[in-house]
Amino acid sequence: MNSSSRKRLIFTWPLAAVTAAMALLLAACGPQQGVTTNASSAPPTPSSAQMAQLGRLVFFDPALSASGKMACATCHDPQHAYGPANGLAAQLGGPQLDVPGLRAVPSLRYALNRTPRWFKEFQSNPIERAIDTDSVPTGGLTRDGRFDTLHEQARAPLFAANEMANASPQAVVAKLKQAAYADEFRRLFGDDIFEHPDRTMDGMLAALERFQLDDPSFHPYTSKYDRVLQGKAELSASEQRGLALFADPSKGNCASCHLSAPGADGSAPLFTDFTFANLGLPRNPRIAANADAGYFDLGLCGPERKDQAANRKWCGMFKTPTLRNVAARKVFMHNGVFTDLADAVRFYATRDSDAARWYPRKNGKLERYNDLPPELRDNIDVLDAPLNRRAGEKPALNEAEVQDIVQFLRTLTDEDVRRL
Amino acid sequence: MQIKKLKWLALAGVTAVAALIAACGGSSQSPLTAQQKIKHVFVITLENKNYDDTFGTSTQNPYMTGTLKPMGAHLTQYFGTGHVSLDNYIAMISGQPSTKDTQMDCMSYNDFVQTGTTSDGLPIGSGCVYPAAVKTLPDQLKAKGLSWKGYMEDMGNDPTREASTCGHPAIGAVDKTQSPQAPSAAVPAGDQYAARHNPFVYFHSIIDSPDCGSNVVALSKLDADLASISSTANFTFITPNLCNDGHDGDGTGTAGKGCVDGKAGGLKSADDFLKVWVPKILNSPAYKQDGLLIINFDESTNYAMTQTVDPSTKKVSINVAYHGEACCGQQIGPNITSPTTLTFPVSASMDYKLVFENFGGDRTGAILISPFIKPGTVSSTPYNHYSLLKSLEDIFVPGQYLGYANQAGLVAFGSDIYTN
Numbered sequence: 001m002n003s004s005s006r007k008r009l010i011f012t013w014p015l016a017a018v019t020a021a022m023a024l025l026l027a028a029c030g031p032q033q034g035v036t037t038n039a040s041s042a043p044p045t046p047s048s049a050q051m052a053q054l055g056r057l058v059f060f061d062p063a064l065s066a067s068g069k070m071a072c073a074t075c076h077d078p079q080h081a082y083g084p085a086n087g088l089a090a091q092l093g094g095p096q097l098d099v100p101g102l103r104a105v106p107s108l109r110y111a112l113n114r115t116p117r118w119f120k121e122f123q124s125n126p127i128e129r130a131i132d133t134d135s136v137p138t139g140g141l142t143r144d145g146r147f148d149t150l151h152e153q154a155r156a157p158l159f160a161a162n163e164m165a166n167a168s169p170q171a172v173v174a175k176l177k178q179a180a181y182a183d184e185f186r187r188l189f190g191d192d193i194f195e196h197p198d199r200t201m202d203g204m205l206a207a208l209e210r211f212q213l214d215d216p217s218f219h220p221y222t223s224k225y226d227r228v229l230q231g232k233a234e235l236s237a238s239e240q241r242g243l244a245l246f247a248d249p250s251k252g253n254c255a256s257c258h259l260s261a262p263g264a265d266g267s268a269p270l271f272t273d274f275t276f277a278n279l280g281l282p283r284n285p286r287i288a289a290n291a292d293a294g295y296f297d298l299g300l301c302g303p304e305r306k307d308q309a310a311n312r313k314w315c316g317m318f319k320t321p322t323l324r325n326v327a328a329r330k331v332f333m334h335n336g337v338f339t340d341l342a343d344a345v346r347f348y349a350t351r352d353s354d355a356a357r358w359y360p361r362k363n364g365k366l367e368r369y370n371d372l373p374p375e376l377r378d379n380i381d382v383l384d385a386p387l388n389r390r391a392g393e394k395p396a397l398n399e400a401e402v403q404d405i406v407q408f409l410r411t412l413t414d415e416d417v418r419r420l
Numbered sequence: 421m422q423i424k425k426l427k428w429l430a431l432a433g434v435t436a437v438a439a440l441i442a443a444c445g446g447s448s449q450s451p452l453t454a455q456q457k458i459k460h461v462f463v464i465t466l467e468n469k470n471y472d473d474t475f476g477t478s479t480q481n482p483y484m485t486g487t488l489k490p491m492g493a494h495l496t497q498y499f500g501t502g503h504v505s506l507d508n509y510i511a512m513i514s515g516q517p518s519t520k521d522t523q524m525d526c527m528s529y530n531d532f533v534q535t536g537t538t539s540d541g542l543p544i545g546s547g548c549v550y551p552a553a554v555k556t557l558p559d560q561l562k563a564k565g566l567s568w569k570g571y572m573e574d575m576g577n578d579p580t581r582e583a584s585t586c587g588h589p590a591i592g593a594v595d596k597t598q599s600p601q602a603p604s605a606a607v608p609a610g611d612q613y614a615a616r617h618n619p620f621v622y623f624h625s626i627i628d629s630p631d632c633g634s635n636v637v638a639l640s641k642l643d644a645d646l647a648s649i650s651s652t653a654n655f656t657f658i659t660p661n662l663c664n665d666g667h668d669g670d671g672t673g674t675a676g677k678g679c680v681d682g683k684a685g686g687l688k689s690a691d692d693f694l695k696v697w698v699p700k701i702l703n704s705p706a707y708k709q710d711g712l713l714i715i716n717f718d719e720s721t722n723y724a725m726t727q728t729v730d731p732s733t734k735k736v737s738i739n740v741a742y743h744g745e746a747c748c749g750q751q752i753g754p755n756i757t758s759p760t761t762l763t764f765p766v767s768a769s770m771d772y773k774l775v776f777e778n779f780g781g782d783r784t785g786a787i788l789i790s791p792f793i794k795p796g797t798v799s800s801t802p803y804n805h806y807s808l809l810k811s812l813e814d815i816f817v818p819g820q821y822l823g824y825a826n827q828a829g830l831v832a833f834g835s836d837i838y839t840n
Contacts, residue, residue: 114580116602116610119680121662124670125468125721127740128504131764131772135599150605213605256594263580264587273596382768 046188048210054188055211057181058204064175065164066095072157072208075105078217079418081325082108089286089336093163100288101162102297102304103143104336107329109220109414110270111322113213115139117148136317137276137300137308143318143334145276146305150209155201173197176204221268223324224411229268235411242408245401252348252397252405253385257320271324271412276300276317279387280351280380282358283371284337296373297335315376327410328417335371342406349397352382353389454792454838455814460649460706462656463714463808464697465509465617466690467667470720471496471785473687480671480687483695484787488715492789493797493837499747499804500719500781506548508718508781509619511805513657514556515823517753518779521548524762525616527598529589531624536754542823544754549591552624557809558635559625560817561655569653570620573639573661577601577611586632587613588621600662602680610681612661612668617718619657643700652706654816664693666717702789712790712815716808720745720782736770746780747802748830753779781805794839801836808833 046054058064062071070093077085083105084091090101118140123129139145147153157163158172166172176185177194185193189203212218227233235243247255255261258271276299289295301308301315308314318334326332332344347358352368359368369377381387386396397405413419475485475494501511506525507518521530532547532554543554558568576584581596589595595615603610620626620636639658645651662668662679669678669685679685683692694715701707722743729736744758752758758779764772781804803811809825811833824830 113605114607116604116607117680119600119602120676121599121680122669122677122685123468124666124668124686125504126725127721127723127742127774128468130725130738130740131774138599139602139604261593264582265579267580378767378769380767383765 044188044190048214050188051207051210052214053211054181054184054203055207055209056215057179057184058176058208059211061179061181063179064158064166064172065093066166066171067093067097067164069097070164072154075163076108079416080107081328081414081417082218083325083329084331085418087330087339089284089331090288091163094161094165099162099165102287102289103334104331106143106321107325108212109218109322110324111272111274112141112150112218114270115141115274118145137314139274140319142304143321144299144305145319146307150212151205154205154208169197169201172204173200176200220414220416222415223413225408226268228411229262236407238404238407239411240408241401242404242406245397245405246408250385250396251401252345254323254348254405256384258323270322272320272322275320276314277320278316278318278379278381279333279348280316280369280377281333281335281347281371282337282360284335286337287335296371298372298376299334312376313379316372316379323409324412325414325417326412327406328413328419337371341409342402345397345402345405345409346399349386349395349402350389351387352391353393353395355391454790454840455811455818455833457710457792458712458790458815459710460652460654460656461712461714461812461815462658462701462707463512463716464658464660464694465512465665466660466715466717467505467617467662467665468719468721469666469687469690469717469784470722471498471783474717475785478671478687480684481691483691484687484715488694488698488787488789491795492713492787492793493799493839495786495788495803495837496798496800497747497783497802498716498786499745499750499783499802500717501746501750501805502779502781503719503742503744503776505718506616506619506622508805509617510622511824512808513558513619514550514554514623515806515809515821515825516550516554517542517751517755517824519546519548519755521546522622523756523776525598526622527595529591529593529595529615531591538754540826542754546755548622549627550623550625552628554623555625555822556620556623557655557812557816557822558620558631560813560820560822562631564817566655566816567653568635568655568657569645570618570636570657570659571639571642572613572618572636572659573664574609574611574613575618575636575638577609577613578607581611582613582615584638585634586621586627586636587618588615588627600668600680612663612680614662614667617659617662617665617667642697646700646704646706649706649709652704655812658697660690660693664689666690698789708791710791712788712792714786714788714808716786716805717784718781720784722782734769737773738770739773739775741775741777743782744776744778744780745782746778746804747783748804748807749827750780750804750806751824751827753824788833788837790838790840792838792840797837797839799836801831801834803831803833806830 059072062069075084075091076082090103091105093099116139120137121135123132141147141153158166193200224233228235245252247260257273257275259269259273261269283290298315299318301311327341330339332338338344351358355366355368359366359370369380389395500508502508502518502523504525507522510516510522526548530547532545532550534543534545534551536544538544561568575587578601597613597615600612601610615621626632663681663683663685666686671684671686671688673684683689701713724741726739758776760776762774766772806824807830810821810830813821813825814832
């Protein structure tokens, strides 16, 4: 067991205790407030609040995994903006918690309820369709956007071999039946709920969805930048410069995807537009699957996602994540290749102007864009600033400007989030 | 001041010319009886369809061609006035010709910067949002004490994207409505409003007035406004969302070729939209008393596509060309040149070249329905969006023609259409 695994275990057991305690509290809540029933045996209709409460119990329950030690909250830790509590490029799962994941765990804060279903606009006019270079695939949940709703998405980690690794829905239902909050399931869905595995699974997934959409802990808006937007704080000089560079289309140009301006109704920005991009990241040797030189995580076109595999020009595209709480993370980008936030910013600025800094050499030759097979490297964005600089050209950002952007990004961390 | 004086002089001249034209044959020779009687006009503008498709080969729009066309007048030679969208809408309510920006749909919502005025009073310059001195049909209606309203489907569905009244980006901002937004948990219906299909928000004379907030509203308001003559505006302009106007989707229902909300789009969704709204309009007291319904398209998609490869660089260029056929003596205006080629880089090894061979919008056809039009009327008289504006002005503000609606010899709807 390595130190990271130990940390996770230590974290997991208190979760189980919390879960059990919450279940007891709920069971003692008295009358079935909000549960609508009729005289017949029709299943009750739980309220959204009841579903969210139940979803919380499920979210924090490590007993629902094959290992008995991995809850949703194990990787999506509320104290870390529902992101990872460690610096692993990808987390370990499976029955023995020794099966490595394939991608860095994203934060679940802010984006979930505003993530549109995955789409790529199909314009009926063939000319507009041909030149719609600004209209890129958008939306969907997870880094490759393969789930349209949280209800669908929540099923995946329960059965993924490198996550909770349950063998079947029946296995999950059996665990729910033994859970401290099993009576809550019966109260919300009917006494016979566990006799209907499909309904039980459906109820559990709906409860998880409701919790993640509705619980205020997923969108607290307590960062310094939020206070600035509310007129309750001011950015420092460096943070102000950073924001300007972040938004300037000829400098950082970050805000073209990580939207930083308030919405039309004055709502706080989410720092993502949910679009997909192909950044040409360096390959990360700390992703175990990358030991196989023939393995490539192509994002939108596979191998995790199956339905867009034929669209080769989308290979290598991943969804733009929110940058809220990014400074509290320890690994960055979909493959966790960067462990320093400043490096993540520097990469954009100098990817091609100083490629030797980012890519390895093999037999004396620089292996640029080495996380994509050579035949797909033409997909990589070389047009949008700051990724449009060629070898030897001046980067769009100098080091001081990189540091200013990092300072600004630090203002996006919520008050309650622990820094790693 | 000088511009204002010129405008009034032009107006006086226009009135005189109109009187002369009215006295000298052609369709303008027709008695103005119908135009004088019509007090309520409804315009529904659809998107991007060739005449030969809409009224020829398509099987997706039986309601439009089988039900609506025989109910009124079929204008077989109706043309758009530009490509790729916005310039057509602007022409319909102001008579202003294309600018380089409106020709490309104003990806950024920038002010029109005027650098001069042509001898016939047209502003010279570039940009999107015209200064307050550039007047529109709504300005003319207001001056005469008549009412107008624009109904925009989906506007405000996502209040963070655009307001529910007078929805437009901030001046100078990137237009976030260029791409449709699929449904999400927060916005279950999605948001397919496109500012570029809402002509009213490209004029300071409108957006700087409280009228914009009260008169440019979501389509959902139309039902109530149709309930009585007093609540129905004299001029009603209806823009379906990007699916229901046929802009998106190919209408077949094929996976990946529909709209972001899962509908088929194309002429199929346009037809479905008309099935819902046309009966409501035709059954409204205002229409029954003295109405005219116009169903037109912004532009056609008459194009050719070729591919070339640079022998030295191996760079591939996809050349797509709008033929840009025009009618009615259409003039190019002072703000664009023709032919024009625009280049859109796609990747390091490919670009698209968009060629405007001519400055027209190609042939679309249109349908007009009114108590003043005999069912089964067919007119082969050439008309375009400037003719439409002149025809609307003949109804509401006779003799006052804006922009290229004031073009010498331009023919307005006449006895070839008003046959009843």
